[in-house]
Every structure is written in structure tokens, then in C-alpha cells.
Amino acid sequence: MYEHGYETISTNEYEPIFLKWRERSTIPDLREELTAIEQNPDEIIDRFYKNLEFGTGGMRGVIGAGLNRMNIYTVRKATQGLANYINKTTAPAERKVVIAYDSRHKSKDFAQEAALVLVNNSIKAFLFEDITPTPLLSFAVRELKTFFGIVVTASHNPKEYNGYKVYCSHGGQITDELATLLTAEIERITDVFDIGTAEMDKALNDGMLIWLKDEILNKYVNATQKLILNKQLITQNSSDLKVVYSPLHGTGLVPLTKLFATCGFNNLHPVAEQAKADPDFPTVVSPNPEEDAAAALSLQTAEKIDADLIMLTDPDADRLGVIVKDEKGRFVRLTGNQIGALLIDYLLQTRSRLNTLPANGVIIKTIVTSDLGVEIAADYGVKHLDVLTGFKYIGEQIADFVKHAEHVFLFGYEESYGFLIGDFVRDKDAIQTALCTAEAALHHKTNGSGLYQRLQELFARYGYYLEDQKNIHLTGIAGQKTIKNIMETLRQALPQPLQRLGIISVKDYQSGVETPINLPLSDVLYYRLQQDSWCCVRPSGTEPKLKIYFGVREKNRTAAEKRLAQLKEAFFTVLQPWFEDIR
Numbered sequence: 001m002y003e004h005g006y007e008t009i010s011t012n013e014y015e016p017i018f019l020k021w022r023e024r025s026t027i028p029d030l031r032e033e034l035t036a037i038e039q040n041p042d043e044i045i046d047r048f049y050k051n052l053e054f055g056t057g058g059m060r061g062v063i064g065a066g067l068n069r070m071n072i073y074t075v076r077k078a079t080q081g082l083a084n085y086i087n088k089t090t091a092p093a094e095r096k097v098v099i100a101y102d103s104r105h106k107s108k109d110f111a112q113e114a115a116l117v118l119v120n121n122s123i124k125a126f127l128f129e130d131i132t133p134t135p136l137l138s139f140a141v142r143e144l145k146t147f148f149g150i151v152v153t154a155s156h157n158p159k160e161y162n163g164y165k166v167y168c169s170h171g172g173q174i175t176d177e178l179a180t181l182l183t184a185e186i187e188r189i190t191d192v193f194d195i196g197t198a199e200m201d202k203a204l205n206d207g208m209l210i211w212l213k214d215e216i217l218n219k220y221v222n223a224t225q226k227l228i229l230n231k232q233l234i235t236q237n238s239s240d241l242k243v244v245y246s247p248l249h250g251t252g253l254v255p256l257t258k259l260f261a262t263c264g265f266n267n268l269h270p271v272a273e274q275a276k277a278d279p280d281f282p283t284v285v286s287p288n289p290e291e292d293a294a295a296a297l298s299l300q301t302a303e304k305i306d307a308d309l310i311m312l313t314d315p316d317a318d319r320l321g322v323i324v325k326d327e328k329g330r331f332v333r334l335t336g337n338q339i340g341a342l343l344i345d346y347l348l349q350t351r352s353r354l355n356t357l358p359a360n361g362v363i364i365k366t367i368v369t370s371d372l373g374v375e376i377a378a379d380y381g382v383k384h385l386d387v388l389t390g391f392k393y394i395g396e397q398i399a400d401f402v403k404h405a406e407h408v409f410l411f412g413y414e415e416s417y418g419f420l421i422g423d424f425v426r427d428k429d430a431i432q433t434a435l436c437t438a439e440a441a442l443h444h445k446t447n448g449s450g451l452y453q454r455l456q457e458l459f460a461r462y463g464y465y466l467e468d469q470k471n472i473h474l475t476g477i478a479g480q481k482t483i484k485n486i487m488e489t490l491r492q493a494l495p496q497p498l499q500r501l502g503i504i505s506v507k508d509y510q511s512g513v514e515t516p517i518n519l520p521l522s523d524v525l526y527y528r529l530q531q532d533s534w535c536c537v538r539p540s541g542t543e544p545k546l547k548i549y550f551g552v553r554e555k556n557r558t559a560a561e562k563r564l565a566q567l568k569e570a571f572f573t574v575l576q577p578w579f580e581d582i583r
Helices: 015-024 028-036 041-048 072-089 107-120 134-144 176-187 200-205 215-227 231-240 253-263 292-305 336-353 372-379 391-404 430-446 451-462 476-492 496-501 557-575
Strands: 002-004 007-009 059-062 096-101 124-128 148-152 161-167 209-212 243-246 268-270 309-313 320-325 331-333 361-366 383-387 408-414 418-420 464-473 503-508 525-529 533-539 545-554
Touching (some): 015 041, 059 072, 072 148, 072 161, 072 176, 096 107, 096 134, 107 124, 107 161, 107 209, 134 161, 134 215, 134 430, 200 209, 215 253, 215 430, 231 430, 243 253, 243 292, 253 268, 253 430, 292 309, 320 430, 320 451, 336 372, 336 408, 336 430, 336 451, 372 383, 383 391, 391 408, 418 430, 451 464, 464 557, 476 533, 496 525
Parallel strands (some): 096 124, 096 148, 124 209, 243 268, 361 408
Antiparallel strands (some): 059 161, 148 161, 309 320, 320 331, 464 545, 503 525, 533 545
């Protein structure tokens, strides 16, 4: 017996399943791991107290042995659940799945295992031969007309993680209803060691496993280059824009450099130290373009060549970070909200000038994304739609637009560096966004300005928007209970520190109180406060975290920073019963 979080737990409860895994696993490194933790009850319980959760984001976790880890057996189980669902609900001709994987540890192994489980269930599998960005997987689902898509990735998580995301036939990630059905199928599987796999050579010879090489990438590049709005601008001036690019050891290098070369951007400078795909991400602590530390080598390269623009993509190339020069020539990292606003401004302004702006165009953003883009769009008569946090909900809306032909999708984005312009992809796409960002940057430079300068003009016109975010890591059983306790406490009464700032409304997306009826229920609380400020709190859907968002709008930067500091201090006071030193 030992203390674990709020309660005393006996390791006896988990010993049978631990011993079963140790005895039946045929994977040497997994057996070694299990033997090594035999006398470590904390490790045993953390690995076996629950199954790695499968939800709308698929599943994501630390690589290793156990139910609550990413390994061959958890991948097989998830894939067998998908296979059972496919075979119960579709005709034989529709039973096709396309699979991609990133540069992380075990990604190719997991992708191949998934393919062989599918083939063993008489489902044709298309498998990318090399590492591939997530947006290309989304593109391939619709191009190949598959029933599902799978991508093995943990996005921007540290190197210890991997994950497994599922895409439906419209090319977007699965959302709530389908995730529930798939989870039920997965949970019906009681023994992961009895899941069969096809033999690789036979699967290839029978035409049930098909390797994908360059054909999908070439079609994607051809589709993406059509997003350019001003080809003459690039033809005449592209050499004037010096761009530094880092794929952060991930999948972005080949597709991005090929796209830029095809479109005529000939002054692109990849960061040499980070160009090679490497699962250890040796030059960064975390391969996350949202973090300043990840851009250190990019900044060094940019200083050497006097670059105009720096762009970084995360390992699966669905998130884009952008760094620009301010009025004094210093490099400044843009937030996701700022990148989105600048792209909306350029796209709508240019399309309006070209008379290609549809009357029923719509931009889509998540509920925790800044309203600056909404204000810009309104000036062009373009409506907006709010969805829950997660780009899957944007992809779902795009599919609905196509189905009902009532709206035309123009742009989708979320504050966490996710953007989409062309709806031939149904998930955030850093590759196409990099192209459009470069075009916007070139446009402003050619006109004697820059992205940073344009952002200041937007602030002067619409108000100074400033946002921030706090992530609190809470792992294990104790962490889950703390998150649950915090959310329950916040729902019981309005927090006094926030009341002092003036609460206008509260949206509880779980109970449906004050919530738009067209949004699904979700464990999210959103507080709208006086003086154009707001905050939002929710548990992460993919990581053991509590995520808190803050946003303000003021007349200038000084006032915005002061108001933001007050808002953060108020919310941190609310959390002091759980975290005394939170700041």
C-alpha cells in the first residue's frame, strides 16, 4: 500500500495485468521496461491504472509499456476498434484507410502495425513511404476517397511522446459522435495480445497494402499554389524577401521547400542544424513553434543573412510560428492571434480588390481566439463562426458548408498557431499558411512596410488586442482529480476576484448554460468581463493539463498590458487554494 494523490491505492489491483503484460509481450524493449519497474509501484500504477484514452483527438501519450502508454499493443487495439467499426458499417468497396506518420520515435513502426491490423481485417491500407505532414494526410483522405485516415504523431509534444489521430472521410479529424462510437468498439476489445496482423510481403503482393510515394505530395503542391492571390508580385519581387525556415527536425522541410520553389519564392534559407528529421529534437527542449527557445537557431541564421521573415513548423507541420522585424529592425515573434489577423487582413483586402470576395464568405475561429480578426472581417461584410477549441470543429464546419452550399469558407484559425486557407485540406496546415504568409510579407515589403507595421495599423484602428495563456501540468491520478475538483468548484459559484473585475456573462459549455445551442457540450468555462476582457478555463483534451486563456482589448499597449496583468492576477488568486505559488 502507498499514498498516491488523494487516496491510498494497493498495487495488488494492477499486479495481474502488469504480470500478463510482462509475460505475453513479444517486444523485447517493452519486456525490459516492465522488468525494470517491477519494484516501482508508482510506475506500475501510472502505466496500468487506466487505458490510454481515445477521444476526438485520438490518443496521445508517453511511449512505453503499459495500458496508459503509446506502444505496439495500444496502437493495435485502437486500429482493431476502427476495423471493427468499418466492417460493421460500410460496404467492402469503401473499406480503405490511408496512414501517415511523422519523425518521432516509433512512428513508422506504429504506422506499419496499424496498416497490418487493417489488412488482417480485409481493409485496404495506403501507407506513406516516408515521413509526412499531418495536412497531407488530411488531403490524401479526400484524394484517395478513404473511409478513415490515421496519422501517427504527437504534434509539438516533447520527444518522449507519440500519438494516433483519426480522420473521417471529409478529411477532418473525427468529432464527438464518431469518437464515441469508435471508443465503444475499442473498449470491447478485452485482450490486446490476441489481435492479429497481416504479413507484410503478402499484404503488398495481394494489393491490400499500397505504399504512397510522391504522387500525393505533387497533387498537394499543385492545389496549394493556386492559393496565391498575386502571382505577378511573386514573379517580379520574390527575391527581395529573405525567409528563414526551420522544420524543427520534423516533416515540413521537403513539402515546404518544394512548394516555395514551385511558386517562385527563391530566397528561402532552411536552418541547417534543424533541417534533418530527428526524433530526439536535439537542438530544442521542445519542438514547439509557440516557444521562444525553439527559435534560437532560426534567429541566429536570420541575423547572419539579414532576413525579413522567420517561419517555423512543428514536427507534423500543422502549426506555424512567425517572427518578423519591428520598426527598429528587431525580431519579434507574432502570436497565433496576430498571425491570423494579419492573414485575414491581407486575404480579404486583396480578394476585395480583385472582386473575388464571395457574398456568403465566412471565417471560422475557436472560442478562445481573439476577436481582432472578426473585427477586420466585419469591415468587408464577412461573417464569422465560433467553434469549440480544436481544429476538428473547424474541419467539421467546412464539410457542412460544402454539403449545404450556404456559405463559402474563407479562413479558419485558432490561437495555438493553427491556420487554414484552402479547404482542400480540412485541418490546420502550416505549409499552405507559410506560403500565404510569405506572400503577405512580400506585399507589405514591396509597399514600403512590413507585417509588424501593418499589425500596429490594425491595432490603431480596432484597438490593442493582447492575449496570454497559462498551462498547468497535472499528471497521474492526483492530477486528474485536481483538474476535476477545480472545474467543479468554479461551477459552484462565481469567483470573487473575477466578480471584482465585473463579470458580464458566463458560458458553461458543459451544462449548456449561456451556451450557443449549435455547439456540442464540452468541459469549458468562459467568462466575459467588463472593458472588453475575457478568460476561459478548460482541461486539455490531449495532455494532462489545465489550460487557462486570457484576452483584453484596450486603447494602447500600455493599457492592455495593465489590464491583462490585473486579469491574470485575479484568476491566479482563484487558483491559490490548489497552487500557492502560481504566477
